[in-house]
Amino acid sequence: MSVKAERDGAVATLWLDRPDRGNALGAEIVEALSLAFDDAVATGARLIVLRGAGKHFCTGLDLGDLDAISDGDLALRILRIELLLQKVHGAPVTTMAIGNGRIFGAGADLFAACDHRVALEEAKFSFPGPAFGLVLGTARLGALVGDAPARALLLRGAPVDAPAALALGLATTIGGADAAVAAAARDAERLDPATVAMLHARTRHADDDGDLAALARSMARPGLVQRVKDYRAKMLAAR
Numbered sequence: 001m002s003v004k005a006e007r008d009g010a011v012a013t014l015w016l017d018r019p020d021r022g023n024a025l026g027a028e029i030v031e032a033l034s035l036a037f038d039d040a041v042a043t044g045a046r047l048i049v050l051r052g053a054g055k056h057f058c059t060g061l062d063l064g065d066l067d068a069i070s071d072g073d074l075a076l077r078i079l080r081i082e083l084l085l086q087k088v089h090g091a092p093v094t095t096m097a098i099g100n101g102r103i104f105g106a107g108a109d110l111f112a113a114c115d116h117r118v119a120l121e122e123a124k125f126s127f128p129g130p131a132f133g134l135v136l137g138t139a140r141l142g143a144l145v146g147d148a149p150a151r152a153l154l155l156r157g158a159p160v161d162a163p164a165a166l167a168l169g170l171a172t173t174i175g176g177a178d179a180a181v182a183a184a185a186r187d188a189e190r191l192d193p194a195t196v197a198m199l200h201a202r203t204r205h206a207d208d209d210g211d212l213a214a215l216a217r218s219m220a221r222p223g224l225v226q227r228v229k230d231y232r233a234k235m236l237a238a239r
Contacts, residue, residue: 001017001032002016002017002018002026002028002029002032002033003015003016003017003029003032003033003036004017004053005036005039005040007040007043007045009185010044010045010046010047010185010188010189011045011046011047011048011049011181011185012040012043012045012047012048012049013048013049013050013051014033014036014037014040014048014049014050014051015051015052015053016029016033016050016051016052016053016057016058017053018053019052019053019054019055019056020054021059021062021064022054022055022056022058022059022102023052023053023054023056023057023058023059023107024058024059024060024061024062024063024064024107025058025060025061025062025077025081025106025107025110026061026062026064026065026077027077027080029062030077030080030081030084031080033050033084034080034083034084034087037084037087037088037091038087040093041091041092041093041193045093046093046094046185046188046189046193047093047094047095047096047181047184047185047188048091048093048094048095048096049095049096049097049098049181050088050095050096050097050098050110050111050114051097051098051100052099052100052101052107054101055100055101055102056100056101056102056103056107057097057098057099057100057101057102057103057107057111057123058102058103058104058106058107058108058110058111059102059104059105059107060104060105060106060107060108060128061077061078061081061105061106061228063228063232066225066228066229066232069225070225071219071222071223071224071225074219074224074225074228075219075220075224078106078134078136078215078219079215079216079219081106081109081136082136082137082211082212082215084110085106085109085110085113085136085137085140086208086211086212088110088113088114089113089140089200089208090197090200090201090208091196091197091200092193092194092196092197092200093188093193093196094115094116094184094187094188094196095113095114095115095116096114096115096116096117096118096180096181096184097110097111097113097114097116097117097118098118098120098177098180098181099111099117099118099119099120099123099125099171100120100122100123101120101122101123101124102124102126103119103123103124103125103126104124104125104126104127104128104159105126105127105128105129105136106129106136108125108126108127108170109127109136109137109140109141111125111170112137112140112141112144112170113137113140115184116172116173116180116184117170117171117172117173118171118172118173118174118175118176118177118180119162119165119166119170119171119173119174119175120162120174120175120177121162121174121175122162123161123162123165123171124159124160124161124162125159125160125161125165125170126157126158126159126160127141127153127154127157128157128231129154130154130155130157131157131231132224132227132228132230132231133218133221133224133227134215134218134219134224135211135214135215135217135218136211136215136218137211138150138154138211138214139208139210139211139214140208140211141153141154144169144170145168145169145170146169149168149169153168153170162174
């Protein structure tokens, strides 16, 4: 299983459970997480907590099969990630991410899609997608931290630590994961799912359709796989 689900009353905890891959988002784990999220909502969870097993929350796209896939295969994988992000962002229940270790790329976008965003002390955040021509979740990030800070994060691409993430508004708190879950669970049970869904719709001004269109345009440029390979080679050479 690439996702492990736990339940404690109204709290569903979904663990990304491929620590050997840094919980990177491949086709299997994206599908499993989407189904587990739907099941948690359908069975009455009022708070859904996303966590990463092992050292890292999520290191981004799983590129382990990059030499064997086409531009179309990779584009479809990324599109499904965007649909997952939209599902989490617009959920009819309260969501929380508890981020440990590396929270990179699509993993950082998953973290940012949640209501409550707990960064553990050692957490590092990075949005490297623009370095290989990928535009993913930019409107959501801009709505969360502000357009200028979002541009700085995306253009620079360098990791930021937990205190910097808190200062930006990317994280809502540092450490104290158990206390954060308990407090969020108490608050989540105050409101019914229909009300939470309406609140999300009215208070989140990110343009999901615009994000999807921008993502499609960035993926439609020829050579998506090669751009990712070139970026990976550059990062390996810089180590």
